[in-house]
Amino acid sequence: MTAYNKLMSLIKEIYxxxxxxxxxxxxxxxxxxxxxxxxxxxxxxxxxxxxHRKMTSTQLGQYLDEAMKNFDDFDEVEKRNLILFKKEYDIQTVIPEELVGQIAKQRVVSVETWKKAKAANDWKMFQPELEKMVELSVKRAELTMDVIEASTPYNAMIDTFEPKMTADAIDKVFSELRDGLVPLTKKYSDISAEIDDSFLSRIVPIEKQRIMATELANIAGYDTTSDEAGGRIDEVEHPFTTGYYDDVRITVKYHPENVSSMIYAILHEAGHALYEQNLNSDWMFQPIGSASSYGVHESQSRFLENMIGRSPEFLQYYLPQFRNQTGGLFADVKDDLLLQSFNLVKPSLIRIEADEVTYSLHVIIRFEIEKALFSGKIDIGDLPQFWNEKYEEYLGVQVPNDSRGVMQDTHWASGYYGYFPSYALGNVFDGMWLSALNKDVPDWRESVKEGKLNPAMDWMKKNVHHHSNMYDPLDLVKVVTGSEMSAKPFLKYLENKFEKIF
Known part of the structure; x- marks a missing residue:
């Protein structure tokens, strides 16, 4: 057995x-x-x-070194495996065990303090622990800069979630995105304010919603019912997706007074799950057999949730089922009003409750704060003021308190700096995928009107899912679309869609 094969055998055990x-x-x-x-x-x-022991073992390191000596002899898949794994191995081995332990302990303290501070609306309680978390995270990032070839600690942080991307590259795309979204938000929030969607709070029993969720997942292609099913739906407080290839599970929280929350949570999580299930099965238990990035992953969930699930074409198909499954509860509501209500633009305080147009602005604000913080332009004590000013500037909303402002997310308490950009990059990637899909399968929307998502999802499987981690995200965009990443396709999609709906 060659050193490469021995290495892959150990890697399989880790996976x-x-x-x-x-x-x-x-x-x-x-x-x-x-x-x-x-x-x-x-x-x-x-x-x-x-x-961790297997990952940092001397034996594994020896196999890796031996394989790297013969790097030019391997095929493209094997080379990609070696590149990906060597990077991860070097990151793991360059960070002292003591620092790993310090970060883990501080994460527990920071998150627990964040929970208490958020409940008490007490930023001063949280700030000292956040400062410690930031300090430790910067130390970790500084140690990995050479391995990642990052020019700054913040770029090293970003690379964890979006390999080979930098703050400057993201800033360029986000500036374009922000400049397009701010006027769109103003235009369609004014229109949305005139629409009464209070009927969406009508009570749909959880028992009915469970049935609806299963059928909706099946429409999306996420199988939870057949003898060959690789998925299941369970109930939690905060929805998430987890699993690997043949066993990928999604979760949802049912709100009797908000059935639309279930609809779009199911589609969102099913999008994540289908990406995991459709990764190249030949590469299972290999570094290459994973997602390209967090942003690409997010693009899959938001494509199914928004570009399909909130589209006029899908709702033309789904609304008759929706009416039937809810027992005539919405019989008095016209289809056009339901379509508009599922797509209202409402500037808000809370990111996870944001609509399709304003969502990216929430993310851009967080990115701009992180960029300013890690470049030394602001201190941690400045975060609440900086946050509040950005929310008023970009979204036109005033933040009443820090619990609903700078302390609303757990990411910073957990040390996940550089993660937020991935959420909005998912939208940008979607714009790129959509432009290519429209060229390759121009009539895919006609199929959606009949509840047939296969033309769109099969294209996504072939062009995005199946590549797995063969390419870093920016390279994947070039391979799939032939173009550099840009926010323009996503903005064009929004302009066309909302012009038709409203």
Whole structure:
């Protein structure tokens, strides 16, 4: 057995361990009894330790070094595996175990303090722990800069989520995106303010919503019911997707007074799940057999949720089912009003509640704050004021308190700096995919009118999913579309869509 094959055998063990950890984390959120938390923490700790030991073992390092000596002899897939894994191995081995432990401990303290501070609306309580989390995260980023070939600590942070992307590159795209979204927000929020969508708060029992969720997932192509099903739907407080290839699970929270929340949460999470299920099966348990980036992953969820799920074509097909499944509860509401209500533009305070037009502005604000913070232009103590000013400038809303402002997300408390851009990059990627899809399959929307999502989703499977992690995100955009990444296609899509709806 060659050094490469021995290396891949060890890597497979790491992926199996990590997938096992993912499933028991899913169980922790869904079915674990409250008393099980102590045992669960021991289980997850052991699995994590075993994976880390394998990842940083001398034997694995020797196999990697030997394989890299013969790099030119490998094919493109093998080379990509080596590039991806060497980067991860070097990152893991360059960070001292002591720092790993410090970050893990501080994350627990920061998150717990954030929860209390958010509940009490007390920024001063949270600030000292956030400062410690930032300091440790910068230390980690500085250590990885050479490995990642990043010019700044913040670029090293971004690379964790969007490989080979930089703050400057993102800033260029986001500036274009912001300049297009601000006037769109103003135009369609004024129109939306005149539309009464209060009927959407009519009560749809959870039992009915469960049936609707299963049928909606099946329409999307996410199988939870057949003998060959690779998915399932469960209930949690905060929806998420987890799993690997043949076993990818989604979760949802049902709100009796907000059935639309279920509809779009199911489509969103199904988009994530289908990406995972449609990764190239030949590359399972290999570094290349993973998603290209967090932003590309987000593009898949938002494509199914928004570009399909909120489209006039899909709702033309789905609304008769919706009316039937809700027992005539919305019989008095015209289709045009339902279409508009599912697409209202309402500038708001909370990112996760944002509509399709304003969502990216929430993300851009967070990116601009991170960029200013890690370049030394502002201090952590300045975050609330900077946040509030940006929300008024971009979204025209005044932030009443820090709990609904700068402390609304858990990301910063958890040390996930550089993550936020991925959410809006998902929209930008979608604009790029859509422009290529329209050229390759010009009549795909006609199929959606009949509830047939295959033409669009098969194209996505072939052109995005199947490439898995063969390409970094910017390279993937070039391969799929032949163009450089730009916000223009996404903005054009929004302009065309909302002009027709309103």
């Amino acid at each position: 199996v361990l990590n997938s096992a950890a993912g499933i028991i984390q899913w169980d922790q959120e869904t079915y674990m009894p409250p008393k099980g938390i102590r045992l669960r923490s021991e289980q997850l700790s052991l699995l994590g330790m075993l994976a």
